């Protein structure tokens with residue numbers, strides 16, 4: 029079954045944006061002459077001042093610069109809203125379905141434009157100006173999208189924090205971004221549970237290191253009990269009622285920041301990935317149209333939360349720039365039961381569904397019978413993102429959800445890349461389950477060995493030249509940007525992923541080659557979880573690795589050494605899981621915690637993680653050479669007491 033091929037379907041190829049011949053010709057043109065190619069593609073969005081320069085890039089770490097369309101000016105919110113008003117003003121931009129499914133509302137482009145203008149005026153009235161950072165900690169409601177676009181409208185930089193992150197994580201991001209204002213809801217609803225979003229923000233702001241926030245705007249979602257700080261906290265609806273509906277879009281340079289989004293790396297605190305305006309908008313809108321083969325009028329559903337890059341590029345900026353009708357679901361697609369996804373698809377006649385392998389595996393585990401009632405005739409294209417999809421899950425998605433009629437596009441990309449980088453265009457590229465297949469226009473992937481020399485077969489995945497959606501810097505730390513992405517393999521952007529390339533040139537992503545793990549499609553730095561664990565007063569040392577997990581892709585396995593005299597109890601294990609939840613968020617809480625009297629280290633004190641990874645994966649036979657360890661017997665103890673047997 030390996031290299032099992034699913035040819036392009038005729039009914040898709042017959043009416044597609046990009047067919048086989050066009051893909052080859054356009055891809056070639058995009059790498060032969062990027063200036064000409066992207067100069068032409070840039071016209072797909074509206075510019076206030078047209079650009080005369082297209083690409084100005086050097087990946088040389090000593091002279092690193094990445095600029096696209098640098099003398100053009102535009103506004104991202106105008107591209108998502110104003111440009112549609114004349115011809116598509118009454119088209120539905122957002123269909124919102126509540127967590128419990130009882131409420132469905134629709135917002136047209138004209139209505140969304142009015143809401144955004146009003147709220148942009150609210151932000152202005154609160155003193156927010158071009159270049160200020162605004163933190164958004166919102167559930168999946170229309171107002172979350174309004175908040176983002178209102179920031180973009182006045183040139184403020186939004187920093188969306190996923191609503192599952194803890195108060196400490198919010199505080200860290202506010203401090204790093206020097207954010208002046210926070211937008212939050214009283215509570216969020218997910219899977220029937222109320223999440224105390226305002227309470228979390230209160231706790232974050234109680235941190236004495238948070239000094240920049242002047243105002244908190246609170247959207248009332250549930251009406252639940254919240255604390256109120258007079259003079260700081262303001263109700264969304266009060267402010268909105270006073271605001272005017274006319275707000276011209278600010279003229280932004282193509283390279284002005286649009287947003288910051290924090291993501292985990294192998295070391296240190298999460299990095300503020302900075303995306304700018306022009307190149308990002310061109311790339312997000314082009315990839316959305318071509319990779320999902322989007323046609324006007326189709327209902328498009330991306331299940332990602334707005335707190336992640338997928339939510340930014342493929343729930344907000346890409347589809348709205350294309351005038352798409354987007355479904356925004358407040359809750360989780362397998363609650364209250366597995367058939368929820370099918371019900372939503374049929375109820376709203378979804379044509380394009382974009383989700384994560386972890387959800388597909390969770391649905392698979394529930395059994396096919398839940399999908400017996402799925403009509404699914406509206407579905408045309410299925411997408412996945414976030415982690416490698418195992419071929420079994422791919423086929424299940426294709427057969428059970430797509431009824432064998434819908435191409436599956438496995439899209440590989442990252443927070444840093446801004447948009448999809450490797451994916452099978454549905455009308456152009458034959459699919460192979462488990463492979464993200466071939467690069468998008470302008471993307472030049474290459475596999476290299478540890479020395480940076482190009483290799484065939486398997487290696488580290490680098491991208492050899494720029495594309496417009498690329499991140500421009502780590503907010504406030506340009507040196508870290510250069511170090512992280514451009515110094516390992518000078519002259520190239522290093523993705524942190526490993527990959528294999530087969531005889532057809534198809535890429536198969538094998539996973540991270542650094543200390544980053546991918547849990548349910550969410551990226552976690554093992555170093556971050558370790559520092560949360562060692563911050564607990566009972567913990568002396570901790571090492572965290574990923575291990576294969578049937579549903580999540582990877583689970584979090586922590587080896588913990590306790591302080592002398594502390595008893596290793598089941599209560600302490602629970603307390604540590606709770607502790608990480610509080611420090612970072614539920615998504616970082618270890619699945620398994622093994623008590624480790626000591627950790628395997630080299631004589632110089634470096635923790636040998638590859639042994640820990642193998643033990644966590646229950647692959648103890650092939651550990652390799654342990655003689656470099658200061659005390660090889662440590663390994664035997666860990667093997668005997670391992671948890672994932």
Ligand code: PRX
Pocket residue numbers: 291337338412413414415416417438439440441442443444464523524525537539540546549550551
């Ligand atoms: O390891 C790759 C994995 O997710 C990482 C990026 O995570 P993040 O920045 O959170 O963005 C996720 C959504 C774009 C990558 O370095 N990854 C993402 N998509 C895929 C994938 N791995 C394999 N196949 C994919 N389709």
